[in-house]
Amino acid sequence: MAQMTMIEAIRDAHDVAMAADDKVVVFGEDVGFFGGVFRCTAGLQEKYGSARCFDAPINESGIVGTAIGMAAYGLKPVIEIQFADYVYPAYDQIVSEAARLRHRSNGDFTCPLVIRMPTGGGIFGGQTHSQSPEAIFTHVSGLKVVIPSNPADAKGLFLSAVADPDPVIFLEPKRLYNGPFDGHHDRPLTSWKKHPLGDVPDGDVSIPLGKAKITREGADVTVLAYGTMVYVAEAAAEEAGVDAEVIDLRTLMPLDLDTIVASVQKTGRCVIVHEATRTSGFGAELMSLVQESCFYHLEAPMIRVTGWDTPYPHAQEWEYFPGPARVGEALKKVMEG
Known part of the structure; x- marks a missing residue:
């Protein structure tokens, strides 16, 4: 058991998944050398190499489309859309290809794909960095939709998402990235210091999807x-x-x-x-x-x-x-x- 923020728990979950299965590959905008805009993938490229953790062009449709092809080929891509607000150019790929691949191929192909996205407001990001689009994904048959509220759940649910044979939309509330949010405040806290951390179990501690x-x-x-x-x-x-x-x-x-x-x-x-x-x-x-x-x-x-x-x-x-x-x-x- 370790004390972690949600960012650290997600990073740890990537590490556990990549160490356990060399088919897990991670990519997206700035996730490789820089480690992601929120640092959720920091250190992964250095540890696992640029073939398994790499940067992608600013092309959300291309990122998702490439990941679908990789998943159909047998890999387990984990991709980051830098903000949930940026996913709309890739929505057709998610709905028309990823969600339907198993059924349109009569089970010949699956799409073990995780699409991570920071979601929600609270960081002064304005209209194009603060949306909560979960409902447009829950409407699509063939997708699973996950939203953790604490570091331990973020790790456990992420590991289950990676193991799932079908596409999972993994939405990460930005206000919770640096620790549990103090719900008593209607407005931001006067200090931007970290909130209390969460206890996160070591190793592969999957939490089943679909359990409240x-x-x-x-x-x-x-x-x-x-x-x-x-x-x-x-x-x-x-x-x-x-x-x-x-x-x-x-x-x-x-x-x-x-x-x-x-x-x-x-x-x-x-x-x-x-x-x-x-x-x-x-x-x-x-x-x-x-x-x-x-x-x-x-x-x-x-x-x-x-x-x-x-x-x-x-x-x-x-x-x-x-x-x-x-x-x-x-x-x-x-x-x-």
Whole structure:
């Protein structure tokens, strides 16, 4: 067990995967010599050579297309899209090729591909470095979608993603890169020093995809969250004085519906929190699933707390984020229902 930031845990997971299987190759913009803009791949090229960790041109479609070919050939590419906002030129490759390869080839080819992307806001990155596009991937059959909230989960889920025979979208919340986020703050902390680190087990410690985690047990309301919003939900429950059960979904596809249903049937209430925009966000799918499975157990209407339906508002970034105050209001409202 070691104390690590999420960046260090992801770097360690790369190292474990590459040491265990020489078919694992890592590439993307600046990931080789420089070690990635967030340093998640620092030292890998030096250790494993430029044939297994190398830089790619600024061409997201080309990066993903090349990785799909490598995966079909038998390699296990792990690629980094420098920011999730940059993935759109490669979306056709992901949807039309990677997600469909197994089925369109009748199982003759698979696509063991991991696409890593820093996601979300909180680093003053503006509109083109702060988006949360998870919903556009959960809609695509054939893709798995992962969003860790802490260093240990980042490592364990990453190792499972690398081992998976199908493409995995691996979204990394930037606000969590340097340690667990202090969810009690609606605005950035006055100091940019590292937050407390997380305990990360040594070696190959895979965490199965599709298994949620209850991070705070409660009896009165279920809160569904992922990524940074897990900490916001926990803080909101404490500040509002509500006995809330917080579930960190960890993977959106496949989704651990059994854990969600068991919790909502116990509490009778549900609040959903995510940073992405409200309309057609993943929260809408969660509401539908909970309604279909738990309608007769619900004691009040479900509530979503989300980002705004606007282009990412750089000047109002911290008003855009769901914070403990907004989530706390939702918790109190659903308890009154």
